[in-house]
Structure formats: structure tokens, C-alpha cells
Amino acid sequence: MKLRDIAALISGEVVGDGEVEIHGVSGISEAKEGDITFLSGTKLLKELKGSRAAAVIVNRPINDIGKPQIIVSNPLYAFARLLAHFYVKPHQYKGINEKAFVSGKAVVKENVTIYPFAHISDNATIGSGTVIYSGVFIGEGSIVGNDSVIHPNVTVREGVKIGSRVIVHAGAVIGSDGFGYVFEDGMHRKIPQVGGVIIEDDVEIGANVTIDRATTGNTIVGKGAKIDNLVQIGHNVRIGNNVILVSQVGIAGSSEIGDGVILGGQVGVADHAKLEAGTMVGAKGGALGEMKRGVYSGILPMPHKDWLRAMAVFAKLPELNKKIKELEERTKKEER
Numbered sequence: 001m002k003l004r005d006i007a008a009l010i011s012g013e014v015v016g017d018g019e020v021e022i023h024g025v026s027g028i029s030e031a032k033e034g035d036i037t038f039l040s041g042t043k044l045l046k047e048l049k050g051s052r053a054a055a056v057i058v059n060r061p062i063n064d065i066g067k068p069q070i071i072v073s074n075p076l077y078a079f080a081r082l083l084a085h086f087y088v089k090p091h092q093y094k095g096i097n098e099k100a101f102v103s104g105k106a107v108v109k110e111n112v113t114i115y116p117f118a119h120i121s122d123n124a125t126i127g128s129g130t131v132i133y134s135g136v137f138i139g140e141g142s143i144v145g146n147d148s149v150i151h152p153n154v155t156v157r158e159g160v161k162i163g164s165r166v167i168v169h170a171g172a173v174i175g176s177d178g179f180g181y182v183f184e185d186g187m188h189r190k191i192p193q194v195g196g197v198i199i200e201d202d203v204e205i206g207a208n209v210t211i212d213r214a215t216t217g218n219t220i221v222g223k224g225a226k227i228d229n230l231v232q233i234g235h236n237v238r239i240g241n242n243v244i245l246v247s248q249v250g251i252a253g254s255s256e257i258g259d260g261v262i263l264g265g266q267v268g269v270a271d272h273a274k275l276e277a278g279t280m281v282g283a284k285g286g287a288l289g290e291m292k293r294g295v296y297s298g299i300l301p302m303p304h305k306d307w308l309r310a311m312a313v314f315a316k317l318p319e320l321n322k323k324i325k326e327l328e329e330r331t332k333k334e335e336r
Contacts, residue, residue, distance in 0.1 A: 003055050006036065007070045009085065010078040015061050016099065020054050025082045028053065036070075038079040051305075057082075091131045091149065100132075109146075123267025127164060146200065157213065160198025163201035169229070171208040174199065177255060178212040178219075191215060195234060206231065206247070215253075222259070240277060263287070282307075 004018030016171050023034035028044050031053035031161075038057040039048050042315045048056060048065060048323045055068045057075045072078045091113065098104060106120045109128040120126065121252070126138070127146035135153040138144065140246035146166035152155070154168050157175030168174070168252035180191035195214025199205070200222045206229035212219060212234045222235070222241040232250045233239065237249075240259035251257065251269040258277035267281045270288035281287050282304060297307035 003036070003068055003070065006082065010057070010070065010072055010081055012057065012072040012078060014068065014070055018068070020052060025079065025086050026053070036082065038075040040075045075136075084165055121158070142175070151207075157197075159196040159213070160177055160199070161196065162199045163203065163223075165202050166199055167204045169205060169207040169209075172205050172210070174205070174211045175213045176210055180215050180235060180253075189213035193269075195219070195236070196222075200241075203227070209233075212237075212253075228265075234271070246283070251265075280304075 001020065001022050003020040004014055006022055007014045007015070007018065019148050022036045024032065026035040026037055027048050028037045028039070031051050033052050033054060035053050036055045037051060037053040037059065039045065039061070040223065045062070053067065055070065056065070057072060057078050059071065059073060059075055059083055061069060061071060070141050093111050094113045096108065096112065096114045097116045100114045100118045101113065102108060102120040103122045103124070104177065105122040107125040108120070109126060111129045112126050114120065114132045115134040117134045118132045120138045121140040123141045124138045126132065127148065128146055128226045129147040130144055131149045132138070133150060133152040136150050138164070139156055139158035139160065141158055142160040145166065148162060148165055148166040151170040153171050155173045155216045156162065159180045160175040175197045177193040178194065180193060180252045181188040182191055185198055193213050193215050195216045195218055197211055197213050202224045203221055205227045208229055209227050209231045210220065211233045212235040217220045217236060219233065219237050221239040222243065224242040225239050227245045228247040230248050230286045231245050233254040233257070234251055236254045237251050238256045240257055240261065242260050243257055245264040246263060246265040247264045247265045248273040254269035254271055255269050255273045257275050258279065260278045261275050262280045264281060264283035264285065266284045272286050274290045275287055276291060276293040278293045279291055280295045281301065285297050286299045286301050287296070290300065295304040296302065297304045
């Protein structure tokens with residue numbers, strides 16, 4: 001594929017030889033002859049100059065790199081589009097395999113692919129163009145929208161609604177019972193979890209994610225949310241649009257996560273917390289109560305800049321403790 005054709009595909013402008021043939025897409029350090037790569041900042045500029053890549057995608061022309069360039073506003077996004085163009089194969093329509101179980105009461109729309117040993121329960125609905133892989137269980141009355149992909153061994157319990165263009169990776173469980181108990185007569189008595197789960201359009205759910213059904217009402221994941229592997233979302237949680245949840249985040253019941261919130265790896269959110277839209281919490285941080293928009297860090301969350309200053313002091317505590325002891329000894333001597 002010629003560089004000028006690639007530029008047209010990603011709406012970019014060629015600087016240099018547009019007739020260069022491109023055979024693949026790769027990162028700067030892995031690039032081979034004939035590959036195109038990208039540069040989104042100046043950090044890897046030196047490495048780029050020594051790269052074998054035939055061309056590079058940048059957000060502004062760069063002198064003295066000896067390679068033709070494509071200028072775009074967002075090089076990383078352009079790079080992602082090219083990865084999809086060169087390497088991602090669309091799911092082929094294969095129909096419903098005879099070894100899949102599909103209830104006679106289920107509604108399966110056109111161009112749906114269902115692989116062997118999937119189970120589609122009574123009154124479930126599978127939207128057009130959707131792919132259901134082996135080992136998937138879709139519970140009674142659950143709905144999967146159009147052009148979604150449900151990877152192997154996913155469990156979608158009863159009464160779950162999944163939107164269109166949703167990707168659910170292997171081993172995820174959507175609609176498991178919320179963790180609800182009441183202590184009575186010396187025992188933890190189960191509170192029935194009779195609500196549902198709503199996953200809106202364009203959500204991606206990582207491997208082994210668990211999203212609990214609501215006690216009543218619905219647990220909701222908003223449009224465009226991206227959930228990494230091993231995330232736990234409790235009952236009656238509301239996740240806003242375009243939220244990012246990184247691996248091992250745990251969100252306790254009835255919390256509200258505003259639009260565009262980003263939670264780093266292993267962040268814990270206490271029950272009934274409310275995070276304002278645009279809030280960010282750093283890895284291993286905690287979130288509780290009502291948190292206004294900002295960047296927070298720490299188990300007992302504080303503004304990130306304050307946390308950095310506190311950590312700088314923390315590292316000096318042994319030295320400070322030694323000086324305090326020296327001052328105490330000096331004071332005692334002076335008092336004598």
C-alpha cells in the first residue's frame with residue numbers, strides 16, 4: 001500500500017515521498033523495513049532517527065529524520081486505525097452451529113454467529129451481526145444488541161441488557177448476585193438480588209470482569225466505558241459515559257462514577273461514593289464520600305500534588321527522626 005493511499009485513509013498530509021510502499025505497522029523499536037510507525041511526542045525522537053521504519057505518522061513536520069511523514073492531528077489514533085486496517089480481521093458470518101443450544105423461545109436476528117456449546121436461554125434476544133463464542137451462557141430474558149462480540153466462556157445472567165457494538169472478553173460474568181446480606185439470628189441472611197444490569201453502547205469489558213446485578217433497579221455502565229481485566233463492579237453502581245477503569249479496580253455498591261472518570265489500577269471505591277465527572281484517582285488510591293473533580297492519590301485520598309509533597313516528606317522521615325533525637329539530646333544537656 002502506497003504512503004499516499006495510507007494518508008488518504010487516515011485523513012493526513014504527506015511530507016516527502018508518497019510513493020513509498022508500506023507493508024506493515026509497528027512501534028518505533030520493533031519496526032522493520034516497509035513498516036510505518038508513529039511519534040506522538042519528542043521523547044522517542046532519537047530512537048525514531050535510528051529506526052528501520054519506512055515512514056512515520058506525526059502531528060507536525062520533523063526535520064532531519066530522513067523519512068517521509070504523514071501529518072495528522074492525533075498520531076496515536078491514526079496508528080490505531082492502521083493497525084485495524086492491516087491486522088484486524090472482521091468476524092466472519094458462520095451462522096448458528098448445530099452444537100449450540102438456542103431456545104425455541106429466543107429471538108435471534110439476521111447474520112448472527114453462534115459457536116458450538118453456547119447456550120441461549122428462553123426469551124433472550126441476540127441482535128443482528130452479533131458473534132457469540134463457545135461456552136457463552138445468555139440467561140433468560142437477556143438482550144444483546146447489534147454487532148456485539150461475546151468472547152468464550154462469558155456468563156450473562158438473566159435480565160441483563162447489553163447494547164450494540166459491545167465487546168465482552170473471555171470469562172467475564174455480568175449479572176451475578178450483588179453482595180447483599182443482613183445479620184439476623186446470628187447469621188448473615190441473603191438479601192435477594194432481583195434487579196438487572198444495563199450495559200450501554202460501545203462498551204468494552206475485559207477478561208474476568210464481574211458486574212453484579214442490582215438489588216432492585218439496575219447496575220448501569222454508560223456508553224463508551226472501557227473496563228480492564230479483573231475489575232469488580234458492585235450492585236446498583238452507576239458508571240458514567242466514557243469512563244476508564246484499569247485492572248483490579250473494585251467499586252462497592254451504590255456508588256456513582258461520573259462521565260469521563262479515570263480510576264488507576266487497584267483503586268478501591270467505598271460504597272455510596274460519588275465521583276464528579278472528570279475525576280482521576282491514581283493507582284492503589286481510595287475513593288470515598290463525595291469527590292469533586294480533580295486528581296487524587298493515596299488510600300485516604302488527597303489532591304495529587306499534596307500527595308506528592310507528602311511522599312517526599314515521608315521518604316525523609318528517618319532523617320528527620322534522627323535530627324529530632326539529636327535536638328532532644330542537645331536540649332537536655334542545655335537544661336542541665
